[in-house]
Amino acid sequence: MGCDSCGGSCSPQNYISFDVGNTHGPESGRLAAPEAIGRLIKSAKRPLLIVGSEILEDDGMLDRAIAIGKKGIPIAATGPAIRGFVEREYDGEVYYYQLHELTNCILDPEWKGLDGQGNYDVVVFFGIIYYYASAMLSAIKNFGTDPLIRGVSIDKYYHPHARMTFGNYSPKRQAEYLEMLDKLISVL
């Protein structure tokens, strides 16, 4: 094999999990541009946005979740995230679901989905406590294989178990991160 693509300048050091010990197996999350993730979501037959408690910490994130929802992507609000939608009186398709339960359902090809119309093919994690999200993405990566379910993260963390993920963005780079989300939303 050898590294032909970038002559050795790329390095797995760029793929450091937000929790540094959270190492991956032979396969790991592909760092992806927001547009690329956006296109994946757009091309999905049944996409699902899964949001968690961290969208409440940060005004910008709840805004973006709603913006994604308004593009017609159904939302599963886990943990207390649902509060944000209630308080904002969001009238799009949003469901409260406990994340553990939800991931479990996603792994069942026969699951009917939140709307009774069937399971999802691309599930997007957003605003979920890092290590909890990581574990759920691991479950999807390892067991959501037939049919293939793509677990994707649009959090400000590198997620080794996601198919596609951003890198790690510190609070200093929050504006940059929100811009990436906007780019993603723009292609939906």
Add this chain to the structure above:
Amino acid sequence: MGCDSCGGSCSPQNYISFDVGNTHGPESGRLAAPEAIGRLIKSAKRPLLIVGSEILEDDGMLDRAIAIGKKGIPIAATGPAIRGFVEREYDGEVYYYQLHELTNCILDPEWKGLDGQGNYDVVVFFGIIYYYASAMLSAIKNFGTDPLIRGVSIDKYYHPHARMTFGNYSPKRQAEYLEMLDKLISVL
């Protein structure tokens, strides 16, 4: 962090261990050009070439080991590799040492070295059974830290536990691989 260097085109898939399950921790071997490895060896105060059984499989490799030796790098011949040097009547600095013993010594800052002149700072693995070399490089990476000992591989395998390593080269690309060795030798 984010992957600023190559905009997402690089991928840890390029860093697949020759034995695919032999995954690394947060740190992993840097894919390096032969000249870069050559320069590291050249700049070392006390470099050591450690060769193993696979140099006997393949004429080209024993030639290169001898060529490196002739540049003044002492050689530890482990396993049956020593036979090659005896048969070729190599008169440079070559010592038989069992690899497990040798690595153990290398981890002791007080070790006197093969020539009684002290321990080594850059140790280069060459022609050693993949998984055995991998384990010894892991030992050096994890415990050869004070003072820092750099474990380097110039085998045709990606070695996650080496500081610097080539990628994986299949037999089809043997000529290419030998050329890389020659480049390395040329800068010594």
Add this chain to the structure above:
Amino acid sequence: MEEIGGKFKIEGWENVQINIGKVEEEEEEWEPMGPYPMPKMADLRNWDYKLLNRYKPFYAPLCDVCALCTYGKCDLSGNKYGACGIRMDAMQGRIVLLACLVGASAHMAHGRHMIHDLEHRWGVDVPLDLGTEINVPAPLTQLITGIKPKSIRDFLPVLDYIEENIVQLADALHTGQEGSADDFESKALQMGMLDSLGKEVADMVQIAYYNMPHGESNQPFFEVGMGSIDTNKPTIIVIGHNAPPSFDIVDYLTEKGLEDEVELGGICCTSIDITRKYQKAKIASGLGRQLRVIRAGFADVIVIDEQCIRADILKQAKIVGSPVICTNDKAMHGLVDRTGDDQDEIIDDLVEGRVPGVVILDPFQVGKVAVEVARKMHPKRAKKEYILSDEAFKEYLESCTMCGSCTFACPQGLRIGGANKKALEGDLEPLIKMFDQCVGCGRCEQVCKKHIPIVDVMVKAARPVIEKEKGKMRAGRGPVRDTEIRQVGAPLVLGTIPGIIAPIGCGNYPNGTKDVYTIVDEFASRGYIVTLTGCMAIDCGFHLDDEGKSVYEKYPDDFDKGCVLNIGSCVANAHIHGAAIKVASIFARRQIRGNYDEIADYIINRVGACGVAWGAMSQKAASIATGFNRLGVPAVVGPHGVKYRRAFLGRRDLPERWKVYDTRNGEELYCEPCPEHLLVAAETIEECLPLMAKLCFRVADTSPGRMIKLTHYIDLSMKYLKIMPPDWHLYVRSETDLPLAKKEYYLQLLEEEQDWKIDWKTKKIISGPVKGVDPSFNPTLLERLLPEKR
């Protein structure tokens, strides 16, 4: 004939031993023996599969490879098979079994170790005297082994049974053997059951030997929290789970009249256990603050025994000049074994700093050494200040480059650099907040490129808070009394007590210790019985209400409505199982002897109990939860708990999973999905609270009971999540289940949102529910309990 202990020797018959009352088959017939006395790993597999088919294991691998044998490493990602043929799912089950093995072994080995330590002095014929209000002295022992113990001796065959079966299960971990994830889980459930039994033995042994409280209410108070430790006195900090060495310290202090001169503080379960007898001792903290207690320099000597001790204790203690005494062979830290050596010499070696610590394996040799070392070290150490000076604090803050390495190393992802910056600007709040959020691992320090002692920086910032961190906690009371069970039986059934909430386990909380307080206060104020053990019992103790009262002061410690009980240390968890078993035994008059599956079946269908291990961290927490699960008690873990890899999740959308038999006629019925899960992680406390309320539902709930449970479920959901729970209707079997106050509103919702048919005249539900209410419904999952099979 000469009598020695309980044995007789007859002259000339030296090879003949006569044991009185020890023969198993001749065990007093206190109850007919059920089908499974001392079950082996396949015996209860049928019960396990009942659970596993309903609560299918859900796996989230923490690692994509297996590295347990030299055939590997093997890449199992994508549910691949390894070189030995194991697949990712079975591998996860194997890791769960391994965790439960280590946890169960820790509890079990601790009990055995205690007996060995103490039998030399007091023999094994010490009676198990639990007073007049307890006639079911050891519910788990009786349930699982069929033995009704009267003295410590009676526990010996129980320990033999556990050990034999732990080793059998350890065998099953071997490469190339079991290939079924479900069978690994069945084995893990067996291990969890053994764990529960081992805990009961361990706690009963110490209750008997040390005459600890055995279920009395109104236990005395003692102080808890870092602020409770008076470091102006020579201070001993004890850490671990095996109390005898610490009791020797207590004895020495008492004998010498030093109780007020020397401060005895502790971390974790050993300290809980000594406060069950000696309330001058204080509990500095639970597991999460161990490193900070050490690094704050509290200890003039540190005495460790076993489990939940920092593995780098020597390194950390050296930083603050605290000598370390290791008192247990499981944790010897490379120190020299000085058991039996002259105690004054040992004291001298430690005080003079000739050695960083010693090993003393006889608990009865520890007291004097620990106390005298503390007294001699105190003046020496008092000259130093272990809290950073203002200058040093500022310098460290200034040196921080906000590189983020600490954040990457932090299990919580805390943005320490940002907090440092704020502190430098004069705002200590972020650092103070982190002091509680921090789980105390210290990984941040070793990756700091500027070598900032981050733990010390945080301690410095939080010092004013630490000094106020002080609360009152009640001594661990031990088992629940039979008399209490009799009293709560009806209220539990009628729902005036909506459930039993058991906060247990370690200190790996997602967002600090305050959550523990919230859980306890929320449920106690709603009339649930809240039974605490271990770190959660400690960590809710130093949070105070507006009146300055801790939950232990605010609520009584009876096993009754709206009470908060400190049951004891981790091993005392067994009494929570015990209470559930006693409900079956005493209230419902089920025969428990050797009858595990029937009792677990009773509990899962009737006893509305739910555990919460909000900071579940260790292997013991894994085995504890698994032990609860096999007995039919669900548990919620905090989000770090997903790293155990396995959950037991129900599927409320699949009615066929909720099949139950009616014992009256053997009929199969589909019931509401309760308890919905056996093991599930909540993301935050806001999610945890309604979830726990939901997990207290049981299929046999009476209407009044269901009504009250539903009230709390809806109320907690509205309060914390701002929504009606989307699944609340699943638990409505009839209009009589509906909370009275808003009955009409709920009927309307059911009609509009769920398409149920309502007769508005009678305000009755005509159709909609999964199942109606039938007061004489007698649910079971077990075919063997059905009429034709009985």
Add this chain to the structure above:
Amino acid sequence: MEEIGGKFKIEGWENVQINIGKVEEEEEEWEPMGPYPMPKMADLRNWDYKLLNRYKPFYAPLCDVCALCTYGKCDLSGNKYGACGIRMDAMQGRIVLLACLVGASAHMAHGRHMIHDLEHRWGVDVPLDLGTEINVPAPLTQLITGIKPKSIRDFLPVLDYIEENIVQLADALHTGQEGSADDFESKALQMGMLDSLGKEVADMVQIAYYNMPHGESNQPFFEVGMGSIDTNKPTIIVIGHNAPPSFDIVDYLTEKGLEDEVELGGICCTSIDITRKYQKAKIASGLGRQLRVIRAGFADVIVIDEQCIRADILKQAKIVGSPVICTNDKAMHGLVDRTGDDQDEIIDDLVEGRVPGVVILDPFQVGKVAVEVARKMHPKRAKKEYILSDEAFKEYLESCTMCGSCTFACPQGLRIGGANKKALEGDLEPLIKMFDQCVGCGRCEQVCKKHIPIVDVMVKAARPVIEKEKGKMRAGRGPVRDTEIRQVGAPLVLGTIPGIIAPIGCGNYPNGTKDVYTIVDEFASRGYIVTLTGCMAIDCGFHLDDEGKSVYEKYPDDFDKGCVLNIGSCVANAHIHGAAIKVASIFARRQIRGNYDEIADYIINRVGACGVAWGAMSQKAASIATGFNRLGVPAVVGPHGVKYRRAFLGRRDLPERWKVYDTRNGEELYCEPCPEHLLVAAETIEECLPLMAKLCFRVADTSPGRMIKLTHYIDLSMKYLKIMPPDWHLYVRSETDLPLAKKEYYLQLLEEEQDWKIDWKTKKIISGPVKGVDPSFNPTLLERLLPEKR
């Protein structure tokens, strides 16, 4: 008074049990008790530290992180500390302890399981009758526990002891506890010792119950190798380690006179054990070919018990239509437990393919089902061919794109694509060669993008070789007889027998099975005693010399010079320890009872034995090696063995590590570095052979002994490495140690290369050696054995 088994009941005294001859303290005084009967984990720590200070643990982490609790995952790389405070080095020790735990538990649990299975039928008073030539019936039991067993009953307290101590050690694995790598290793050594003891019990139990050979030489032959199985007959393949279910098959075959009609073949230790009694059984292969035996379609039924079974057995068996019978609770593979069900119904369900397999946990219910299923399946399956057709073979070869995925997945890194290409060109040699190099894991198949059944392709290519793969092996003889020890004592000391070579363990060889043959033949032909067990005993059996003889035919099976012994299955390894202990006991008249450290000290200084686990793979191999190590016996592993993470390596360049006391006067001496290592991996067989010869050196060697050992060391090094060993001079204490034939040449080398002073007139060494020869030198590492301390 009524007698039941060994117990008496006296009427009216129902609670009184009288056990005859069971009281430990009244144990027959066959020898005075030494200081450490039934040692706990700290008792032999002093001995462990003697070893650990000389053979410091060397760690090669296979994984940079720890993922054992929810505090993690933790990055430990660069010897960092994890969240619990454990450091990378201690973590490696912890993983070693874990491996040894699983290994020891497997051996122990197997022994216990066997007793439970068989005591119902035969009780526990079956005598341990080893004939007239064995008076030390259970050397490890006697050494470690102080018990000299006379019947199976006497082993019961031994099992209790092991179980209790395994669980104590399992506790030590708990997060946050032991922090010292050396203490983890001391615990692992304790676990290794328990493992050795568990093995002895397990083998003695089956020897007693099944009247297996107990040390007789000249055991009968049977056939081994894939080519030995006659698949024209209904064929049963048994896999695992727990023989009772397979003995039930033997009994059924014998009763029904079906011995010649039904083929009974096996893989691994169960098959070794049944051939100890029934030589019509055949051993198809060791562990490494399990998958290929299955996939070649040999089995009309597969009967598995415990350990070393493919975890994907159901999936693999399904491919070739072989029903599976699980006979052990450790491996139930999610199948329905049919124990006690009507056997004809079970047979029918299996034959009709209604279920892929069943669980039958009573070994006495297995024989009929297995045999009758095989007989009925045979005609059904015979219609199919499980070896690829020529066409399919070619098609698969053509579909290979040489993408390399299989190579990346292969533990051996085999270039399968290239071999496929060669095969397509008509050259089958590379594939045939790979058939032996392949370790049989099957990982290649599941990553093949073209879905080539690579295992089948390889089997197809190697079919002609497989058909010839057939050799004669001797039945496992069990223990070494005391009379043999008496005879070899002097030759071992004088060096006419240069050492004992023990090839043991699994089939994870770096370069195929032929190496095993080479090791055995090389050492046997040089007069070493070669004692084999388990997979290595199997894998050397089907290689034949030029005359068509296997090593078992070529060499006698006495425990004597130049002999090759099949000792038995893995648990029979204990007899190799036993032989070493007996040398101390019988030859040197040391008291062994409760005297472990003295005997280990004797062995490490005097008994030139060396184990080799060339294909060490499993956790059992880890615990076996560790058990040998604690007893002072070094072991060499193949290169995959580095994945165990830990080696015990000596440093010949540090003289201070080689301090030994002379028991005569307590003097400290620096000796030559021998044995140089306790656990070390060799890269190839060429390195392994001289290394093993070197590891047979002992400090107490006589000059004639050393001379012969040195001869072989130099000779093997010259033969395989083409060099004089660079360290040979370290082992020369005097000119009398030098091989006679080339004495002058060697003296010259010592003078020229090592600067030694030689008196050329007398041909004596004047100065140079580390230490001279002193025939009455009485070496020890133990202070307690020195005159003033005794």
